[in-house]
Amino acid sequence: MSTAAEREEQLALISRLRATYPEVPEWPTPDMITHDHFLAYMKTNHDQGGQLNVPEPFANKEEEQWELMTYVLCEVLGWGGIWVSEERRRIANVDVGLPIYLGLPYYSRWLWSVGRLLIEKGYLSWSELTDRLAEVRERYAGGLDGRLPVAEPKFEGDGSTVKRNGFHVDAVGKGDPTMYAGQADKAKFAVGDRVKVRELPALYYTRTPEYVRGAEGTIADLAYESPAPEDETWGREDVKAEWFYIVRFKQTELWDSYSGPASDTLQTEIPERWLQAVG
Amino acid sequence: MSDHDHDHDHDRTVKPMVEEITDFEVLEIALRELCIEKGLFTAEQHRIFTEYSEQIGPTPGARLVARAWLDPEFKKLVTSDPMAASKEVGVDWLDPTGFGTPSDFHAFKVLEDTPKLHHVIVCALCSCYPRPILGNSPEWYRTPNYRRRIVRWPRPVLAEFGLVLPDDVEIRVEDSNQKHRFMVMPMRPEGTEDWSEEQLVEIITRDCVIGVALPKPGVTTNVTTITRPAVRPIAE
Numbered sequence: 001m002s003t004a005a006e007r008e009e010q011l012a013l014i015s016r017l018r019a020t021y022p023e024v025p026e027w028p029t030p031d032m033i034t035h036d037h038f039l040a041y042m043k044t045n046h047d048q049g050g051q052l053n054v055p056e057p058f059a060n061k062e063e064e065q066w067e068l069m070t071y072v073l074c075e076v077l078g079w080g081g082i083w084v085s086e087e088r089r090r091i092a093n094v095d096v097g098l099p100i101y102l103g104l105p106y107y108s109r110w111l112w113s114v115g116r117l118l119i120e121k122g123y124l125s126w127s128e129l130t131d132r133l134a135e136v137r138e139r140y141a142g143g144l145d146g147r148l149p150v151a152e153p154k155f156e157g158d159g160s161t162v163k164r165n166g167f168h169v170d171a172v173g174k175g176d177p178t179m180y181a182g183q184a185d186k187a188k189f190a191v192g193d194r195v196k197v198r199e200l201p202a203l204y205y206t207r208t209p210e211y212v213r214g215a216e217g218t219i220a221d222l223a224y225e226s227p228a229p230e231d232e233t234w235g236r237e238d239v240k241a242e243w244f245y246i247v248r249f250k251q252t253e254l255w256d257s258y259s260g261p262a263s264d265t266l267q268t269e270i271p272e273r274w275l276q277a278v279g
Numbered sequence: 280m281s282d283h284d285h286d287h288d289h290d291r292t293v294k295p296m297v298e299e300i301t302d303f304e305v306l307e308i309a310l311r312e313l314c315i316e317k318g319l320f321t322a323e324q325h326r327i328f329t330e331y332s333e334q335i336g337p338t339p340g341a342r343l344v345a346r347a348w349l350d351p352e353f354k355k356l357v358t359s360d361p362m363a364a365s366k367e368v369g370v371d372w373l374d375p376t377g378f379g380t381p382s383d384f385h386a387f388k389v390l391e392d393t394p395k396l397h398h399v400i401v402c403a404l405c406s407c408y409p410r411p412i413l414g415n416s417p418e419w420y421r422t423p424n425y426r427r428r429i430v431r432w433p434r435p436v437l438a439e440f441g442l443v444l445p446d447d448v449e450i451r452v453e454d455s456n457q458k459h460r461f462m463v464m465p466m467r468p469e470g471t472e473d474w475s476e477e478q479l480v481e482i483i484t485r486d487c488v489i490g491v492a493l494p495k496p497g498v499t500t501n502v503t504t505i506t507r508p509a510v511r512p513i514a515e
Contacts, residue, residue, distance in 0.1 A: 046404045046405055047403070047404055048403055048404070048423045048426045048427045049401075049403030049404075049426060049427060049430040049431070049454065050403075050427065050430055050431045051423070051427040052427070053423065053424050053427045053428055055424075055428075055435075055436075055439055056422075056424050057503075057505070058419035058422075058424075058425065058439065058440070058502075058503050059418060059419055059503055059505040059506065059507060060417050060418050060419065060501075060503060060504070060505065060506040060507070061418040061506060061507040061508075061509070062506055062507065062508050062509040062512050063415070063509060063512065063513055064303070064509040064510060064511055064512065064513075065304075065509075065511050065512065065513050065514050066301070066303050066304045066307045066511070067303075067509075068329070068332060068333075068513050069307050069311065069329075070303075070307050071332060072325060072328045072329050072332055073307065073310060073311055073314070073325075074381075074382070075328055075332075075380055075381050075382060076320040076324045076325050076328050077314065077319060077320060078376075078381025078382070079320060079324055079328065079376045079381060080319050080320040080324065082319050082320075084381065085381045085382040088382075089404075089405060093404070093405055102423065105303070106406070106418075106421055107303075108303050111303060111306050111307055111310070112306075114310050115306065115310055118310070118313075118314070118319075123317060123319060124313055124317070128313060129309065129310070129313065132309040132312060132313055133305055133306065133309045135309075136300075136305045136308050136309045136312075137300070137305050140299070140300040140305075142297070143297035143298050143299055144298045144299065144300055145298070146298075148511065148514060149300050149304045149305075149308055149511075150308070151307075151308045151311045151312050151315075152312065153311075153312045153315040153316050153322070154312070154316060155316060156315055156316070156318070156321065156322055157315065157316045157317045157318030157319075158318050159317075159318030159319065159320070159321065160318070161318075162317065162318050162319060168376075168378070171377075171378035171379075172376075172377040172378050173373070173377060173378070174378065174385070175372060175373055175378050175379045175384070175385025176378060176379070176384050176385055176458070177384065177385065177386055177458050178385045178386070179378075207404055207456050207457055208456075209403055209404065209430075209454065209456060211403075211430065211431070223386070223457070223458075223459055224386055224458065224459075226457075226458060229457065244457060244458070246459070248451075251433075251452075254431075255431055258431075260433070260434045260446075260450065261446040261447075261449075263447075263449040264433065264434075264449055264450045264451070265449060265450075265451045265452070266430060266451070266452040266453075266454060267451060267452070267453050267454065268453075268454040268456050269454075269455070269456060269457035269458070269459055270457075271457075
């Protein structure tokens with residue numbers, strides 16, 4: 001039970017979290033928001049490439065037991081056809097919002113995405129999750145006392161009537177994206193073609209990084225056929241596959257301030273819908 | 280008489296030292312229990328995937344490179360059919376589900392370095408990494424810092440790892456932002472001419488196949504060995 005003082009203390013903590021640009025007040029009126037600010041707020045926050053950062057030491061970390069268990073949880077939900085990994089990437093890396101994206105540990109966002117997905121898809125009710133959270137916490141109310149936390153399912157449920165995607169069956173023996181081979185229309189581009197990355201107004205999700213949008217590059221390889229992640233991320237299975245390409249960019253053309261040699265390059269993979277011919 | 284019997288507010292600031300379950304552990308346990316009770320997956324699937332995850336690591340990737348250095352035919356296989364080459368070092372990308380690990384896909388490419396070309400991999404969007412053949416990515420590979428900077432300032436970032444390359448070597452950053460998973464095949468260093476596969480595997484560290492280091496006789500550890508310990512590490 002919290003006291004009045006503790007409640008005030010927690011509110012003071014939350015008040016310190018800054019989630020908006022300092023040049024615009026919180027809760028702005030529409031006239032205060034420029035197009036650039038709009039784009040910045042709408043940017044899918046997993047897209048970190050090219051943002052400014054001072055150097056910091058690179059370090060490793062030992063994995064927590066719950067981190068491994070979280071990874072396994074996410075993967076077996078994929079194995080069981082409850083989601084595809086692209087649904088997780090959106091929920092855990094984008095839908096969380098920037099404060100949680102940057103403020104909480106990597107695997108805690110994977111974990112957050114599981115509860116969110118299961119409730120949204122109707123596998124679990126909010127009350128079921130809440131009750132179970134309280135129950136688990138109660139089991140360890142006096143502290144762990146040397147014990148390791150363990151999952152204790154009350155029974156193993158009958159999964160035969162659970163709604164599952166077709167993917168987890170169709171992909172067996174083939175793998176993803178191998179399973180989509182032969183399904184796309186003829187490739188629009190060939191190795192060596194010059195292309196420009198389109199500047200699509202991508203709301204909610206994309207995997208085409210902002211730092212290549214509008215840039216010109218060269219097709220280095222035809223990668224594979226697959227539905228685009230912008231569709232897969234919503235769990236849609238009725239979307240036609242398209243060609244993906246590995247596109248090579250010159251660093252001096254990607255970055256105005258690139259100071260390395262002109263021969264340095266960067267490659268990234270882009271679905272056909274994002275590319276247009278140059279010249 | 281105790282000198283501590285006055286009314287005081289120590290309880291506001293001093294909490295007893297109890298080892299508490301963390302918020303993350305509570306959430307993971309609750310979700311896993313509910314998933315199993317609802318039949319979303321079986322306890323058996325969870326056990327199989329856990330065992331799979333505990334045995335993956337960077338050694339097969341190192342072995343793939345070592346064998347390619349020793350055997351030109353195998354090297355051709357690595358570039359023409361990386362899935363077949365992976366099987367030769369004990370990695371089947373369709374394991375353990377029959378369609379692979381859901382997050383790593385089934386599209387793998389090995390990037391061959393030459394005297395004039397050096398590759399380095401990143402996933403600027405998350406942490407895409409060839410888990411089945413290299414195990415889990417190191418923490419620094421997942422950080423926004425590495426992801427923000429390596430795509431734009433590759434030479435300064437590589438220099439922070441101690442890798443400085445001359446200007447006539449092209450640095451090619453591979454941002455693995457979709458379904459392909461990449462690994463670098465560095466060049467075989469001088470001074471290893473009569474070495475066995477086992478000896479070569481030792482110097483092909485994880486950092487070498489990410490592309491932030493070059494293999495070197497005598498160096499068998501990654502550049503950064505600083506490791507932040509876990510509160511409750513993976514149970515044996």
